[in-house]
Amino acid sequence: MNFTKEISGDITIIKLSLVEASLNESDEFKAFIYDNCADVSPKMVIDLNNVLYMDSSFIGALVAGLKKVLSKKGEIALANISNDVMALFEMTRLDKVFKIYDNTEEAIKSLK
Amino acid sequence: MLLQKMLESAGFLVTKAQSVLDAMDILKDNVPDLIISDLEMDQLDGFEFKEILLSSEKYQNIPFLFLTAHNKEVFIEKGLSLKAIDYIPKGIPKEQLIAKINNILDTVKDQKDQSVNELKMVADRLNLKNVPTKNLKLKNFQIEIFHQTFQNHPGGDFIDLIRIDDRFTFLVLGDVMGKKWGAWFFSFTFLSYIRSAIRLCVFDGNLSVAKIMQRINQVIHVDDFLDDIYSTLSLVLIDDEKGEITYSGASDLPLLKYQTETNKIEQYKSKGLLLGFFENGNFNEQNISTIANDQLFLLSDGVIDYEANGVKKTDINLFINQLETLLSANKTFDEITAGIFNKEKYQVDDCSLIQIKRI
Numbered sequence: 041m042n043f044t045k046e047i048s049g050d051i052t053i054i055k056l057s058l059v060e061a062s063l064n065e066s067d068e069f070k071a072f073i074y075d076n077c078a079d080v081s082p083k084m085v086i087d088l089n090n091v092l093y094m095d096s097s098f099i100g101a102l103v104a105g106l107k108k109v110l111s112k113k114g115e116i117a118l119a120n121i122s123n124d125v126m127a128l129f130e131m132t133r134l135d136k137v138f139k140i141y142d143n144t145e146e147a148i149k150s151l152k
Numbered sequence: 153m154l155l156q157k158m159l160e161s162a163g164f165l166v167t168k169a170q171s172v173l174d175a176m177d178i179l180k181d182n183v184p185d186l187i188i189s190d191l192e193m194d195q196l197d198g199f200e201f202k203e204i205l206l207s208s209e210k211y212q213n214i215p216f217l218f219l220t221a222h223n224k225e226v227f228i229e230k231g232l233s234l235k236a237i238d239y240i241p242k243g244i245p246k247e248q249l250i251a252k253i254n255n256i257l258d259t260v261k262d263q264k265d266q267s268v269n270e271l272k273m274v275a276d277r278l279n280l281k282n283v284p285t286k287n288l289k290l291k292n293f294q295i296e297i298f299h300q301t302f303q304n305h306p307g308g309d310f311i312d313l314i315r316i317d318d319r320f321t322f323l324v325l326g327d328v329m330g331k332k333w334g335a336w337f338f339s340f341t342f343l344s345y346i347r348s349a350i351r352l353c354v355f356d357g358n359l360s361v362a363k364i365m366q367r368i369n370q371v372i373h374v375d376d377f378l379d380d381i382y383s384t385l386s387l388v389l390i391d392d393e394k395g396e397i398t399y400s401g402a403s404d405l406p407l408l409k410y411q412t413e414t415n416k417i418e419q420y421k422s423k424g425l426l427l428g429f430f431e432n433g434n435f436n437e438q439n440i441s442t443i444a445n446d447q448l449f450l451l452s453d454g455v456i457d458y459e460a461n462g463v464k465k466t467d468i469n470l471f472i473n474q475l476e477t478l479l480s481a482n483k484t485f486d487e488i489t490a491g492i493f494n495k496e497k498y499q500v501d502d503c504s505l506i507q508i509k510r511i
């Protein structure tokens with residue numbers, strides 16, 4: 041599986057096993073986020089620990105997921121972003137759009 | 153196991169599943185070019201496997217071959233009615249098997265190429281273009297455009313040059329997040345909004361690129377059709393009379409300025425966020441002064457994405473260093489693009505580079 045989830049209290053933790061997150065997985069990932077935000081005020085942590093490259097299609101899916109979650113008054117926190125992906129987020133100001141934390145523990149704490 | 157070895161020795165990458173359920177699990181992460189399935193299996197058989205695939209939009213078009221010891225017509229008829237492409241008998245000689253598989257893969261590729269060519273022909277006939285085919289020369293500036301498609305498919309990058317009058321010209325570079333036809337399709341919606349917003353703002357006497365960006369952002373924000381489609385945008389206004397340039401951007405890559413005096417590239421980073429994501433995109437604008445021979449560059453993300461040794465990377469500094477070296481050696485725009493975007497750099501997306509040179 042490219043994406044797995046675990047539940048911790050009212051928080052869904054989504055873990056990506058992909059090294060390169062790109063067009064091939066973007067639709068599936070968007071659907072995965074949508075499927076996991078059926079509740080009111082969904083809270084999600086997305087663990088990007090394995091991801092070393094992210095293309096614009098996958099970023100688009102991530103942003104669409106955030107918009108969906110925000111529309112339900114929920115929150116998304118990203119964790120364990122690699123230096124290369126973080127540099128891209130900073131360059132395109134997506135670091136101002138997402139809540140970003142060094143690790144999943146801090147991300148979970150921020151949503152509690 | 154013998155079949156797997158035969159295919160691997162012929163250069164195919166093979167993933168083996170122990171059952172239909174195992175195969176369905178593998179398909180979640182990896183859609184193959186071809187499936188070869190046994191007819192008789194525990195739990196679910198080959199026919200049931202094919203029926204499951206046919207019910208899925210994602211899997212229904214994967215070429216499918218039955219591997220069977222049966223050659224009775226009833227089996228063949230049932231398989232073919234399930235859109236199986238062919239049967240192969242167990243124990244088929246290697247040469248025949250490989251020839252059959254290559255024929256199937258070649259046919260699928262030919263059909264796909266034919267469909268893409270037909271779509272391209274229709275797009276050309278309708279004059280649907282999201283990148284101008286001509287460069288533009290003004291009194292004080294020369295604008296040159298480089299655009300390269302990804303694997304010969306149209307993509308999400310879009311460019312426009314909007315000449316208001318002899319004095320003012322707008323330059324637009326956007327990139328719809330996505331690839332190939334899907335992104336290409338939506339690029340026209342973004343372009344329509346951008347052209348309209350620029351024209352309407354100019355009619356109202358508004359020539360602030362930050363304010364124009366906000367108008368574009370507002371209208372895209374409320375459009376349900378673009379609800380989960382996003383685009384970056386770089387917007388530049390050239391005042392050809394005064395020789396001035398103003399710039400605003402939405403989650404775009406930095407505008408690069410090469411100064412002839414220093415032979416160095418300076419980055420201008422905008423503050424705006426992705427078009428339409430928030431009601432207020434937080435756009436700023438920067439005035440960029442130029443003297444003769446200074447060169448500005450706008451770029452899409454395909455310019456800085458590449459694949460080396462099977463690993464994909466994003467590296468703007470690598471691109472800036474290459475560009476600086478070529479500019480310092482007084483290379484022309486054509487020489488620069490030929491030097492950077494060639495067979496040695498494996499492209500992973502469509503890419504666009506625009507040069508604005510002060511004459």
